[in-house]
Amino acid sequence: MNPNNLKYSKNHEWIGLDVFNDHNNEKAYVGITHFAQKELGDIVYLDIEETIIGKKIKEGNIFGTIxxxxxxxxxxxPVSGRILEFNKILLSNPEYINKDSYNEGWILKIKILNKKExxxxxSIKEYxxxxxEK
Structure with missing residues (x-):
């Protein structure tokens, strides 16, 4: 993921379309921004329930804790979506979010339910x- 090609929420989550595997632009990856991980400091634990897969979660709702x-x-x-996958590697290696929040540190893969959201x-400039930041 390249930060210039992502979209950003006011809650400091990023979302990037899975353009290589989904030409309809319905699937996307979600994570926290470099700014957010820097503000948090050393990340030691990610709490996301295994039962989240398949669930629909509305924009702005909580999907876990860090x-x-x-x-x-x-x-x-950041948008309403159905959870397709979460990055289980982060359960044993949450520090990946600190090391590379836009690639190895992605948190969820979702199906976007509302493209308008x-x-x-x-954009990166607006964020x-x-x-x-300049």
Whole structure:
């Protein structure tokens, strides 16, 4: 994933279309931004229920939590979607999110249920302005 090709939520999640495997642009990967992982610090635990696969979760709803050394933060869906897969490697290696939040550190693979929600998310330029980065 390339941060320039992703969309961003105000809750600091990113979403990237799976353009190589889905030409309809309905499937996408979801993770937290580099900014978010940096703010959290060393990530030590990811809490996502195994039963999440197949569930539909609406935009803005919580799909799990992420724990760092000094804090716990909720994970929010950037768009309404049906959960296809989650990155189980993160259960034993949550530090991948710190090392590479846009590739090895992806969290979910989803089927987008409302493309309009995706279209309304921020571009990298808008997100950088939102977090005060130049």
């Amino acid at each position: 724990e760092a050394v000094k804090t716990v933060s909720d994970l929010f869906m 995706y279209d309304q998310l921020m 950088k302005k939102y977090i005060g």
